[in-house]
Amino acid sequence: MNAKNRALRHSPWFALLAALVMVLGLLVPAANATAAKYPYSAPPELSAVNSTKTTIELFWRTITGAPAYQVRAVGGGQTLYQNTGSDGTAVFKGLQPSTSYTFNVAVLQVADGKLLSAWSKVKATRSTTAAGMLEPPTDLKVTKQAPSTLALSWTPPAGFDAAAHQVRIDYAEDQAMTTGQGTQVFDGGSGTLSGLATNTNYYLRASVINRADQAVIGDRTTSILGKTLSPIGWIHGTVTGAPAATLRNYVAAAYSTSTDDVNEQVKLTDTDGDGTYEYKLQVRPGGYYVQIVNVGTTNYTSLWALTGGNGALVKGSGTQIGVAVGATTEAPAVKVGEGGTIKGRITCPGQGTKDSCSIDVTAMIGSNVIGQDRSDSDGNYEVKGLPASAYTVRVNHAEDRFIARNTTVTLASAGASETYDYTLEKRSFLTTYKVRFTKKGSVLKWSSRAYLAAVLPTERADNNDFQWYRNGAAIGGGSSHRITGADKGKKIRLCVRFGRFGFHTADWACSSAKKV
Numbered sequence: 463m464n465a466k467n468r469a470l471r472h473s474p475w476f477a478l479l480a481a482l483v484m485v486l487g488l489l490v491p492a493a494n495a496t497a498a499k500y501p502y503s504a505p506p507e508l509s510a511v512n513s514t515k516t517t518i519e520l521f522w523r524t525i526t527g528a529p530a531y532q533v534r535a536v537g538g539g540q541t542l543y544q545n546t547g548s549d550g551t552a553v554f555k556g557l558q559p560s561t562s563y564t565f566n567v568a569v570l571q572v573a574d575g576k577l578l579s580a581w582s583k584v585k586a587t588r589s590t591t592a593a594g595m596l597e598p599p600t601d602l603k604v605t606k607q608a609p610s611t612l613a614l615s616w617t618p619p620a621g622f623d624a625a626a627h628q629v630r631i632d633y634a635e636d637q638a639m640t641t642g643q644g645t646q647v648f649d650g651g652s653g654t655l656s657g658l659a660t661n662t663n664y665y666l667r668a669s670v671i672n673r674a675d676q677a678v679i680g681d682r683t684t685s686i687l688g689k690t691l692s693p694i695g696w697i698h699g700t701v702t703g704a705p706a707a708t709l710r711n712y713v714a715a716a717y718s719t720s721t722d723d724v725n726e727q728v729k730l731t732d733t734d735g736d737g738t739y740e741y742k743l744q745v746r747p748g749g750y751y752v753q754i755v756n757v758g759t760t761n762y763t764s765l766w767a768l769t770g771g772n773g774a775l776v777k778g779s780g781t782q783i784g785v786a787v788g789a790t791t792e793a794p795a796v797k798v799g800e801g802g803t804i805k806g807r808i809t810c811p812g813q814g815t816k817d818s819c820s821i822d823v824t825a826m827i828g829s830n831v832i833g834q835d836r837s838d839s840d841g842n843y844e845v846k847g848l849p850a851s852a853y854t855v856r857v858n859h860a861e862d863r864f865i866a867r868n869t870t871v872t873l874a875s876a877g878a879s880e881t882y883d884y885t886l887e888k889r890s891f892l893t894t895y896k897v898r899f900t901k902k903g904s905v906l907k908w909s910s911r912a913y914l915a916a917v918l919p920t921e922r923a924d925n926n927d928f929q930w931y932r933n934g935a936a937i938g939g940g941s942s943h944r945i946t947g948a949d950k951g952k953k954i955r956l957c958v959r960f961g962r963f964g965f966h967t968a969d970w971a972c973s974s975a976k977k978v
Contacts, residue, residue: 530570534566559591595681598681609692612654627671629649629651629671632668633664701739709798714730717752726744762799764798768781800876801848811885819859821858823835825871892915899973932948
């Protein structure tokens with residue numbers, strides 16, 4: 463060691479640096495030991511939200527899996543503790559009036575009172591109220607809910623003077639009483655909060671105030687929850703025209719005129735036992751079309767409620783029904799009738815034993831679907847429940863393997879039946895790809911993609927023919943070819959003819975010739 467280093471070691475600065483290193487070396491493990499001591503982290507976001515003379519209400523964000531909590535209050539020369547459950551709320555009791563308290567919280571093991579976390583770093587400070595404050599009202603509760611109102615009742619406390627005092631109800635959408643907050647004042651032991659948001663949860667608290675200056679002279683209750691309802695109204699209607707056994711398999715559906723969504727659907731019922739079936743739809747206020755739908759198997763029609771008629775065939779021709787909050791609107795009566803039928807067979811040319819000729823057959827008026835059926839695998843179909851009208855009948859293979867077809871079929875009278883048979887036309891492939899093959903060891907394999915049959919990439923040619931050539935002479939089929947001595951130095955070419963049920967067979971397509 464040189465003289466300069468010896469001098470440094472014996473300087474006061476060196477001694478100070480060594481001491482700091484030792485302290486830091488002790489502090490770091492101590493901090494890690496503290497963190498490892500507890501299995502839970504300290505609860506965060508502690509808030510004190512409501513005070514009385516002897517209580518303060520608190521809440522905090524819970525810790526996952528925490529079995530219970532202990533709350534500590536420091537104030538007025540006291541340190542107090544209170545245990546509580548796992549829901550993250552507590553009403554700390556036994557406090558002194560007009561005293562400021564600071565709170566923090568820790569996770570607690572109930573069995574032995576052992577703390578399972580450190581005390582929360584976040585603290586909440588709040589003062590209790592003065593000793594002269596009236597007690598809060600008791601038995602605060604919600605007695606009736608509506609879309610924008612909540613009816614409440616309570617019992618005024620001792621010392622309440624009806625001539626000089628009133629009760630103030632504070633409400634908000636959060637327990638801290640900061641979001642959507644408001645107050646309304648009432649006389650006596652009941653009142654109705656009005657002007658509230660629909661379908662909303664509210665925290666509610668009550669306290670006594672001076673009538674003259676509206677000053678708070680009483681403690682506020684702990685919160686209760688009240689929820690406003692969604693705004694609703696009703697549509698009522700009746701349906702006739704079919705046997706009771708058939709009407710029992712009908713439903714009524716309300717379609718919103720603004721969104722076209724089904725807002726409600728119910729089954730028809732014979733509530734009076736007189737053979738007239740009825741329905742009552744509970745919906746939000748607004749405009750609606752009502753459809754009476756046969757969901758059974760009998761051949762009867764489905765119609766839309768229409769003023770001055772038995773019913774409309776399409777929604778746009780039906781009557782718009784307006785619904786107000788809390789009111790019932792009577793819909794036009796609907797009279798269903800015997801349905802007509804369009805039936806027949808759709809033929810799929812080239813159908814093999816493994817191919818399906820399953821066809822979607824749809825009867826439409828304009829763009830409105832009135833009836834539909836999916837044929838069996840041989841193309842036989844029957845569309846039932848059709849009112850008398852002219853229909854556009856669309857036939858389309860369930861797997862889009864043929865050209866879809868539209869035609870017009872007219873049912874001249876109620877219950878009429880018409881036959882429509884048709885042979886589908888094959889489609890052409892949309893996209894083709896160059897034929898390629900690759901060599902893997904002593905095997906040549908087809909490596910290009912099959913022709914794209916339709917829009918979806920999964921709809922490719924799936925019935926393909928293969929032919930291999932050596933110097934122009936055919937040598938075998940299959941998607942692969944094993945190289946033999948006869949192939950050495952010769953040019954090999956692969957030709958493919960793509961096919962798919964419902965499509966025209968493609969022409970032969972060939973790869974370029976390559977020596978192997």
